[in-house]
Amino acid sequence: MKELDEMDLKILRFLQENSDITTKEIAQKIHLSTTPVYERIKKLEQQGYIKKYVAVLDREKLDRDLVVFCNITLKEHSKVIGHQFVKDILSLKEVTECYNVSGDYDFLLKVMVKDMRAYQDFVLNHLGEIENIGSAHSTFVMGEIKQTYEVPV
């Protein structure tokens, strides 16, 4: 991180907002020519600051209208059991995010499904099949105020 200057940060800000932008356009915006911009981007990719480039899809157009944050506690907390839980969770495609968290619960899942019926099916038939879940508490998303994948830099 130390070796990044303000030019690098500006490039990162542009790219994480829209990676379709051309090297030339970035160059114009930050008042450089294309070559240094090109080389900086390559450096940022190689050094891992940029992990990958992805397409962002429209959740609702793809009929995934329901987003739920699901708080999970485990019955036991041994290393083996935790590991098995993680393995089981990773296989569920409806779970787009999973965090090990502090507080009253052990894990926080972000689940994306078509509708309430699909969520019911998810809880009963998918979560319900996983061993060692103590409790599951669902928080439903009613509105997305802000939704970005950006790292504040």
Add this chain to the structure above:
Amino acid sequence: MKELDEMDLKILRFLQENSDITTKEIAQKIHLSTTPVYERIKKLEQQGYIKKYVAVLDREKLDRDLVVFCNITLKEHSKVIGHQFVKDILSLKEVTECYNVSGDYDFLLKVMVKDMRAYQDFVLNHLGEIENIGSAHSTFVMGEIKQTYEVPV
């Protein structure tokens, strides 16, 4: 959504995993030539299934080591107050996601900061400045088990 066939879905799956892939490579993977793949992608972009293309950055390499889910309640729930809260929240760059949720709290924020000291500063000096917040309950992320921006299709 109805008008998407299996080919379109395959293309979306590839692109949301890695948008650096060339039209030619997708064509090979799904056994089509480049022209129809190209046209399908353009259609998916124009119809809004693909919202944009972005670079995914490495949070930890950029010194944003602490992720916190912050549950907020408002003191009052009038339309005006909710609107002002939203406006205030949107101005905080540390808040990468904000949802209006069901349950014991009104809003769920995902906050990304450098460390615990920065979080303290965020809560005291940024959240603390916002009117009408009744309570804030922080859940700290200890480990990221799964973290994807993909829509399950």
Add this chain to the structure above:
DNA sequence: ACTGAAAGACGTCGAAT
């Protein structure tokens, strides 16, 4: 480390089948 120019690759799109 940057500029400017030049080569080459790929996205882009029309025409024909």
Add this chain to the structure above:
DNA sequence: ATTCGACGTCTTTCAGT
């Protein structure tokens, strides 16, 4: 839907400052 082909633009590189 496919191949072919051509055009334009961007990526990529190199010589020069």
